[in-house]
Amino acid sequence: MVTIARIAKVFDELYPPHLAESWDAVGLVCGDPSTDVRKVYFCVDVVADTVDEALTWGADLVVAHHPLLLRGVTAIPTTTPKGRTLHRLIRAGAGLFVAHTNADSASPGVSDALAARLDLRDLRPLRPVPKQPIYGIGRIGTLPTPLRLARLAELAAAALPATPGGIRYTGDPDRLVRTVAVSGGAGDSYLGDATQAGVDAFLTADLRHHPASEHSEAGGPALLDAAHWATEQPWLEQAAAALTERLAPATVEVLVSDLVTDPWTRAVVPARSSS
Known part of the structure; x- marks a missing residue:
């Protein structure tokens, strides 16, 4: 047994x-x-x-x-x-x-499963664990084919478990997205990591008003905000x-x-x- x-x-x-x-x-x-x-x-x-x-x-x-x-x-x-x-x-x-x-930090872990829903390739941690770079919070990956931001939001809404709030996003709907960062659960602590990584978009949950607003004003990656439960x-x-x-x-x-x-x-x- x-x-x-x-x-x-x-x-x-x-x-x-x-x-x-x-x-x-x-x-x-x-x-x-x-x-x-x-x-x-x-x-x-x-x-x-x-x-x-x-x-x-x-x-x-x-x-x-x-x-x-x-x-x-x-x-x-x-x-x-x-x-x-x-x-x-x-x-x-x-x-x-x-x-x-x-x-969250394991490999594979929570964000690997989230990245798989978007079919992201060539994954690496968004915030690696010091001295253990195979581990870390979040994942960065590349889409098989570049997508407009509005289309990416539609695909994410269809790929993730449905919740009443759906997915919100900010940025130019026509922005071309090639690289995407994802982080299951509350992710506005990693806005700086996404910006530093130079990704085109960041999908996470529980984004607060002021951090998201300041991030967008600074010209950071487009943001997609899903329900906490749906990302995990x-x-x-x-x-x-x-x-x-x-x-x-x-x-x-x-x-x-x-x-x-x-x-x-x-x-x-x-x-x-x-x-």
Whole structure:
């Protein structure tokens, strides 16, 4: 049988814990390492809906991207959402494993899966890890064929999981794009890296008003802003496939969640006057 300990070892090899940021909380959150695992459920967020899906399916282990317990706590009563979630997993005998910023910087990692959705080639890290240049946050790649910015935005919207907010972009719609930087999750900390790399466009999530405005005013790469969840969900398929390959000839059943856990559930676009 495959145990939680064996799966944790595989993920530590795929997504080395030392790559995690100092503030992060990765690894095994709950569960007995000796527990046998038949079913592994993958999700971005550990929330009520994904836990419902995981436990209804009979998952023995939940693998998540976002930590459930990122900051220190002194109690986890069921009167809090996170406490309820953790107690439900424990009562069901299901473990929880998290790969977060270590999966962001790993190779392949979160941004490789995002880059693959755009069919980017010749990938390299956007912000390499010092002294370990194969690792790093984000990816830079080249499109198979140069595209106008408006067309790239359309392709990105079609390639990524759909969310109510879609994809916003800034810049000349007719701008020709050859090189693209991508970063799964919140990416405005890497606007300077994208500019320094000289890419034509940067696709990420959670871009804030002032950093994006100042970046555009300075003539930086065109920006495409997608939902946070949508830029990270493609990694789940990659992680599930990697686990299956590493465990062979042993097998586990995997389920990759496509539940949209982006917190924004509706968007309203005002109708334009025809006059």
